[in-house]
Amino acid sequence: MTTPYRRRGEGECEMDAWLDANATTLVVVLAAASAALLLLAVVLLALWRHSRRAARRAVRERAAAQRERLDLELQLAEQGSRLTMVRELHEIAVHSVSVIATQAEGAQYAASQDPSAATRSAAAIAAAARETLADLRRVMTVARGGEVDADEQPGLANVQELFRVMRDAGLGVDFTETGSSHELRHGAELAVYRILQEALSNSLDHGGPGTTATVAFTWTDDGLKVLVEDDGTRAAAIRNGLDPYAEAQKQGYTVDDDLAALTQAPNGRGMTEMRERTELFGGVFEAHPVPGVGFTVQAVFPSLRYHNGVHGVPLDRR
Structure with a gap:
């Protein structure tokens, strides 16, 4: 069914x-x-x-x-x-x-x-x-x-070689020398060389390639003044495609800013070493930034020709 x-x-x-x-x-x-x-x-x-x-x-x-x-x-x-x-x-x-x-x-x-x-x-x-x-x-x-070997330590005879090395690294160096140079003891020459080396290295490190440092040796009868001025701040602005003058104006620099830059004491291992080397030979060290421009280092040795590297104990004149 x-x-x-x-x-x-x-x-x-x-x-x-x-x-x-x-x-x-x-x-x-x-x-x-x-x-x-x-x-x-x-x-x-x-x-x-x-x-x-x-x-x-x-x-x-x-x-x-x-x-x-x-x-x-x-x-x-x-x-x-x-x-x-x-x-x-x-x-x-x-x-x-x-x-x-x-x-x-x-x-x-x-x-x-x-x-x-x-x-x-x-x-x-x-x-x-x-x-x-x-x-x-x-x-x-x-x-x-x-x-x-003490003879291997650099002195003023090696300054031009130092300039060449710094130029190869990208730092422009202009050198001027005024006054009559006189023979220095090797310790004094080494102190001047190391101060110059540290100052130029700082210019290159902080300003970068394209920075120019002006180095001036001013000789007196008994002493020597070493001056290093760079344009690292201005060079950095140009490297970044900026107008350095306009950038300086933007910062609103005043006379008070310039005075503060002149009176402040930069710190750091390099600054301390340069200051100690200067004072060791009876000199006066001063360093400060220049607003809108760069940095300045100055070491003045009033009696470097007759100084033996001990405070208050000058060598007899010969």
């Missing part, structure tokens, strides 16, 4: 269509949820790997910092040992120089009384001087960590 065919009603057709539509929506929702979960898993994995790398990097940085700290402590200990040795050798050298001075005074007196005694004193002085020189060379070796 066959089942009679029954036509589907409109309600059943609508139900089927609704089920089909919702099934499609459910599939889309499930697919989107799966994609979101996959993306979340990828993000979490990336974050985990990043945190692992950061943790490893932090460990390496801590280890490197620890090694650097240990190296610095070792260097500090070595420097402390060197300073102790330098102080001890220096005390010996000072005592030896005192002995030489005493012997020289005795030889001067003996020369007028007994020429043979003066000869013996001169031999003793020469021997003491050689011993003192050996001690001083040991001081230099300990302080520098190796053998040092």
Whole structure:
């Protein structure tokens, strides 16, 4: 017996269509949820790997910092040992120089009384001087960590070579010299050279390529004035495509600003070193920025020709 065919009603057709539509929506929702979960898993994995790398990097940085700290402590200990040795050798050298001075005074007196005694004193002085020189060379070796030849230290004869090096690095250098130059002791020449070297290096570092430094040596009968003026501020404005005059006007510079620039004392290792080198030979050091232009360094040595590098103890004129 066959089942009679029954036509589907409109309600059943609508139900089927609704089920089909919702099934499609459910599939889309499930697919989107799966994609979101996959993306979340990828993000979490990336974050985990990043945190692992950061943790490893932090460990390496801590280890490197620890090694650097240990190296610095070792260097500090070595420097402390060197300073102790330098102080001890220096005390010996000072005592030896005192002995030489005493012997020289005795030889001067003996020369007028007994020429043979003066000869013996001169031999003793020469021997003491050689011993003192050996001690001083040991001081230099300990302080520098190796053998040092004093003849290799630069002086005024090397100034033109210094200018050439600075020009090759991008700093324009104009040099003028007035007055009659006179011979200086090597320590004084080295002080002048180092001051000039530091001033020109600062001009290049702060002004950048295109900066011009004007160097002037002014000699007097007993002294020397070293003047270094650069246009680093103006050069930086030109390098950036700006009008230097307009930029200076924008800053609203006044007379008070100029006075403040002239009276302030720039700090820093280089400035301190230049000031100490100048004062060591009885000089006066001054440095200040020039608003809208650049920077000026000046070292004036009133008695550099007869100064031995010790305050208040000038050498006799010859």
